[in-house]
Amino acid sequence: MISQYESSTDVSYYDTDMLAKIKRNVTTLGNQIKKNKRKMWIDWELEITTKFPSLVPSSSIKLELSRISNRVFLLPNFPLNNEIERIKPPNNNSEPSSVYAGTSPYKGYQTPIKNIDGFIDLFAMGKLGKLNVIGWNASDTEYIRYHGFLDRTDMINQMSKNSIGFIPWKKHPFHPYCSPNKAFEYAHTGLVVFSTNSLQPIFDTLLDNVIGFNDYPEMVEKFKNLISNTEELFTKRVKTYEFARSNLLWENYENNIFEAYKQA
Incomplete structure (x- = not known):
């Protein structure tokens, strides 16, 4: 969501401090609707993750969300x-x-x-x-x-x-x-x-x-x-x-x- 709504900025895969740059750039976006959607998405994710257990498909997502919750469980998308x-x-x-x-x-x-x-x-x-x-x-x-x-x-x-x-x-x-x-x-x-x-x-x-x-x-x-x-x-x-x-x-x-x- 962040990448989608901030594609007009100079954020790229190669940025060493991408998240910090995103936080700076989001304040300069001219499209208020996009900013609101981004904020809603983040708010929803924070609310759900802190209130309820979460199942996530990759260890990197688990690592990120474990910073705000100790009830994040790994469930990779493997076949039966x-x-x-x-x-x-x-x-x-x-x-x-x-x-x-x-x-x-x-x-x-x-x-x-x-x-x-x-x-x-x-x-x-x-x-x-x-x-x-x-x-x-x-x-x-x-x-x-x-x-x-x-x-x-x-x-x-x-x-x-x-x-x-x-x-x-x-x-x-x-x-x-x-x-x-x-x-x-x-x-x-x-x-x-x-x-x-x-x-x-x-x-x-x-x-x-x-x-x-x-x-x-x-x-x-x-x-x-x-x-x-x-x-x-x-x-x-x-x-x-x-x-x-x-x-x-x-x-x-x-x-x-x-x-x-x-x-x-």
Whole structure:
């Protein structure tokens, strides 16, 4: 909300004291409606968090809210065990392919926190292999296939046919708190996860089972190095798959739900 309503200021991901700058800039905003919405949102969050137990999806959010409440419980957006128990271990694919799961721009507008402008174009010439895009309806090309919306079972099956899963969102101030579930779905289907390194909760969760990058040129370099070594690629896939089955499960955190309700 802060980023949305203050996008006209000079706040950026790279600011070392972003919150202090936001507090200074908010007093200079000319749009009173936006200021009021921002204030309402903060007031609501403070009121709810101090009065009631809260369930949050990332450790970074938990850390922030724990400064004002000792009843904040972590509930990562992991799949249930019965959703992943039928997923088979990775196969050593002869030709590595990649997948991106996400929603397409709406009327040409890309959600700022999920901006992937230019990413799909990188695969158009075939130098990075084939890319499967889940959640978009568009015309297929020689190297890019669009699968549209899939139900959960079909989505998991399609992911499993690939070697690498991408979360190539361009850096955004909200990313340190953002924990997209596609990272954990990728991991459960035996994909090597490539993520923008501003998405800190992914790295906190997957540890060394994720490859980070600052920008697309760095991403392409790391991607090419990995797919050129098929043995290393397969080893990473198996390691990620096994890590996910032990650690990235809803059941590992469901007691936090019961404790939150107990305290409510």
